[in-house]
Amino acid sequence: MHELAIVWFRKDLRLADNPALAYALDHARTLLPVVIESPEKVGGDSVGQHAAASSWRTASLASLDSDLRSRGAELAKLAGDPNDPAPLLAGLAVESGATLLAANRVWDPASLASEHAVTEALRTAGVEVYVGESAYLSPPGDLTTAEGKPYRVFTPFFRAWEQTVLPEKPFPAPERIVLPEKLPRSAESAVAASATASAPRLSRSGDGHWHPGEKGAQKRLANFIATRLESYDELRDRPDMHATSELSPHLAAGEITPRQVADAVTSSEVGQDAARPYLRQLAWREFAAHVLHAYPDLATRPLRPEFEAMPWDDDAEGLKRWQAGETGYPLVDAGMRQLAQTGWMHNRVRLVAASLLTKHLLIPWQQGEEHFRRILVDYDLAQNAFNWQWVAGSGADAAPYFRIFNPTLQAQRFDPSGAYIRRWVPELQRVPSRWIAEPWRMPPAEAEAAAVRIATDYPEPIVDHKEARERALAAYAAIKS
């Protein structure tokens, strides 16, 4: 039994179903829960490239601290470089006399490198290091094809995944956590800083829609199961209906585990048949992580090398209009504005918006990936890079390049009354349903009645669909040959 263990929280901002915390509680008498944040963030500010996800994390850390306090502990926010945590943690172990460090694995390449450095530094100093696994039901790399290669096609991956990962039961949060009698000096000052951290700013995240933290995640899961799981398969592609779980930001911050989610949906009253389509989506999340693990530069380089030669168009103006939700394609504009205002966008609309950028505008997918990275509250390196490459046609199991979404037909099919578009594009509020997906075709009398002047109040389409489609196909034909 150790006298003191450091529990290093990473992307596992919860107390329940937390293997590192459970291990430390079983193997040490007292615990020192810590998190490493860049110095600016300890003051409560969000910084860096992923500003929305970073704001989310600030709020989530406040929630974790409060949950820890209700169990007798508190969270020390150590100011340091989250990408170089080894010196800080090794110093803390020496200063506090801790002989165990417990943490859960984070699977992106930089985080794995940090884990490696921490493990080496602490083991050299005689500290036991425990690394738990809870981010995925199937840890990346565990599932391979019969030839031992990484899967690049989803369906066989899903078959294998389903057969191997039926979830064990998650375990509950501890009731009590004992802090050491005297905190080491560096943790003491960090705790003080965390107590005074200013309120999180999720200003872009909508009117109280999001509740970062473990309680918020559990509530959202319970509400989804009670009201939407049964109709999930039928309605999940409908951005005009509140039909999906919206658990992605909670999963990204590790406020809830996929094991908790899978266990709750499979043991719910709706039965296995209704749960399966939902599990299938969770499996996409796992597939993306497997692909990143096999191809660590997934966020920057195309998985299919011929795409290196794609004649992309460096269209700064097009990128700006796309980012602002002013492409003249209402479904895309609604999505981009939903993203800007709430930090989240419905999956179907992400697909259409990403397709417009990479195929209609031929703008490199990396520029879209970067924009999403900055403002998604659910930003996750594996999910974002994998999906961008999937849409662009350069990734694993990507849709054939010639299948280019028609943004008008997509709107008519998945937002048939235009309710989603009207919600996010107020200029089109009064446009009749018949024209809402293609307002530029509206006869002048109807446009006048709808009080919208196309090209003045709302833009004309940024490109003609047919012409853009032909240009994209020609570009693709060039790289294929």
Ligand SMILES: Cc1cc2nc3c(=O)[nH]c(=O)nc-3n(C[C@H](O)[C@H](O)[C@H](O)COP(=O)(O)OP(=O)(O)OC[C@H]3O[C@@H](n4cnc5c(N)ncnc54)[C@H](O)[C@@H]3O)c2cc1C
């Ligand atoms: C261009 C693009 C970028 C994306 N970037 C991200 C990202 O940075 N972070 C992120 O979490 N998701 C990303 N996604 C995937 C997907 O859009 C979101 O996970 C989903 O919209 C989240 O909403 P939800 O929780 O209501 O999903 P639900 O429909 O309720 O699905 C449940 C869970 O399954 C997983 N899931 C669902 N669809 C996908 C998918 N296509 N790929 C991977 N996992 C999926 C998510 O974890 C999700 O929370 C991206 C998709 C596209 C097309």
